[in-house]
Amino acid sequence: MNAFTEGSSGLRLVVHCDGACIGNPGPGGWAATIKLMDGDQEISRTEVVGSEPAKTTNVRMEMSGAIGALRALPENDGTPVAVFCDNELVSRGMNEWLSGWIARGWRTATKKPVANQELWQELASLAAGRTVTWHWVKGHAGDPHNEEVDALANAAAAQAMRQAQAG
Template identity: 40%
Template sequence: MNNKGVTIYTDGACSGNPGAGGWAAVILFQDQRKDISGRAEDTTNNKMELIAVINGLKTLKTSCNINLYTDSLYIKNGITAWIKKWKINGWRTSNKKPVKNMELWKALDEISSQHQIDWRWVRAHNGDKYNELADALARKAIDNA
């Protein structure tokens, strides 16, 4: 693993839940910034949050040390705590039901294993410059039908 220090801010948004959705990631490396975003029809906010993180990580061409910021406790808790038990339990919850968005969680687990990631939660709509930018990009993606 190289010592490339990268910061990523991600966000997902949904107009209706389910409904049209958008996702975005702001990737910061040294003095460079790359913004990516996209949209989906008939989706959920949680799916958009997951897709934002997955696509943010997919932009990296080599293993990196990453500070990844999300305003989603679903993402933060899912990847740092819940996923361990899901995997032990055959991708089932404590209620023995299949994990929702399992394929996306599996994809996130796979791609995140290629990096050293410090998962950080940031409060939404609280003035954090890049969290606000990721939110604006995700919402704009919804409108770009």
């Protein structure tokens, strides 16, 4: 059973994304894989990776993985996108809380400013006009796609740490 809808052509984009931080805060990295699928057949695959050598947080890197993936998507042709991440904040934020935050002027239900507002705004902007579904997967639980992006994000974080130490 698919956790998302196929487009009228049968095509769909499947994104797996993750973020990592060495120390929290500390140098961080993020990664995503983007697969164009036709039914169960993978048509194409792209990896995107990034890092932040300055002090950042796990949450910011998780969000950056999703942002990096959405930035790398091909032009919007109506192909549905399923985003899988192991950070519940990202999936719940996009599925449950975003519309309320916007309606309250980027305030939480307790009237506090939304943390990482600029990243949420970018995610919302990048997802606008697309059919995007957001899915949570349990991290470090053997999901091969999640383990792959976790390894890529951790490698990017290690590279960011080396950059930070170098100068």
